[in-house]
Amino acid sequence: MARYTVRRIIQAIPILIFISFISFFIIRLAPGDPVKVFITPQMTHEQIERTRANLGLDKPIYVQYFYWIKNILRGDLGYSFINYQPVSKEISERFLPTIGLMGISLLISIILSILLGIASAIHKDKFIDNLISKICYIGISIPSFWFAMILIYIFSMKLKLLPSIGMRTIGAYSTLDLMKHGIMPSIVLSYPNTAILTRYIRVRLIDEMKESYVKTAKSKGISQRQIFYSHILRNSLLPMITILGMNLPSLVSGAFITETIFGWPGMGKLGVSSIFNFDYPVIMAITMMSSIMLVLGNLISDICYSLVDPRISL
Template sequence: MGRYILKRVLQAIPILIIVSVISFSLIKLAPGDPVQAFVTPKMSAAQVEMVRHNLGLDKPIYIQYLRWVSGVLKGDLGYSLVNYRPVTAEILGRIPATLWLMGVSLVFSVIIGITLGLLSAFHKGKFTDSIISFFSYIGISIPSFWFAMILIVTFSSKLGILPSVGMRTVGVNSFWDVLKHTIMPALVLSIQNTAIITRYIRTNAITQMKEDYVRTAVSKGLTLKRVFTKHVLRNVLLPIVTILGMSLPDLIAGAFITETIFGWPGMGRLGINSIFSFDYPLIMGITMLSSVMVILGNLISDILYGIVDPRVKAVI
């Protein structure tokens, strides 16, 4: 297992290099100039060029990239061009909020997705199966920003039972307050993942019910419900580990939209703000951290899959 982990880590290095090169190039080629944030109407052309020189933006793009890489290898992601704070400090201050939102979304997706998927499979072809399938198709196809607007209008504007902005209420410091702020963003972030898990569990459970070991267990006198919960459930849940690893990129990408709509003080909202303000160091820091999170999530998924499935462990 140790050799496998080391191999995967080494394979991630060229991936991160490629991601950094592409991201850095796209940022530099995008329209807009961060120098404009520092320019005032009274500045002369020479003063504007001095600002560009001080920011290091007058160098060729490959020189700027090498300087950035050199800083990263030393543990320095640079300073934000907007608020002049270290990029590392900016990101670390936002990570807890994003991890909390992603964690709640994952737990919600797994619990609801597995429950609905098993119910749908157990009642295959019946009314319950049709209703669950209908809502799972809606969950897969519904745009997250539209769903967010519907939740805000319904539960915040009309009913007034859930807050629509932020992570905490000003002057209130309680877990229940944080939980109320989390409900709607977590629902938006998890709806598509929940629908995917539901469909996967349903299909896999129906397939497992046709296997010989199910017929054998039923022929020995076990009820179908007991076979379903005792034997089928374990085989159905095994691939969930892989699904969760594959869902990380969608969660990270979805966090950018969700956090911006709900004013959530996380990494996604910080990334959107940095893009609009052409804050190159902050954009690169968030991009690379998101890439590391995706790679790390897939690695953890593979390791857990090897632990729960002896056949995979033997191959590893």
């Protein structure tokens, strides 16, 4: 296990380097100039070029990349162009809100998809199955930003049940207030994953019900309930670990949209504001953090799959 983990981590290093290379050059080649944020009408050309040099933008792109990699290897993420704070400080302040939101959304997706998948498979081609299927199709196809605005309109503007923006109400520090703010962002993030996982579990359950071991268990007098929960459901949920690892990117990318709409103070909101402000150090830090999270998520899912199912060899 340890050897496999080390090998996977070593294999991930070239991938992360490739991602950093592509991201760095795409960001630098995108239209826009971060120096314009600092330009005033009174500045001379020499002062503008001095500002560019202070930001490290006067050198060729490949030289900038070399210096960026060198600083990253030393643990220095640089300083934000906009607020002059260390990037590591900004990331650390936004990391926990994003991880908390993603964790709650993932937990909701797992619980709901299992329950809905079981109900859909047991009542195959009946009203409940058709209803759940329609809900899942909507969840797969509906844009996240549109769904978020619908929730805000209904629950915040019309019913006035939930707050529409932020992570806490000013002056309120209770857990209940935090939960109220997190309900709608969690729903928006979890809905697409729940829809995908529900459809997958339904298909897996229906396929497992047709396997020969089910007929053998019935012939031995084992109850239908015991067969379903002890064998069919267990075998159907094993591949779900891999599916969760594959769906982790959708949570990371969805956080950018969701956090921006709901004003959630996480890395997604920070990333969007950094993109609009051409804050290169922050953009690259968030890109690499997201990439590392995806690599680790896939590695953990593979390890968990092998632990749950001893037949799988790493």
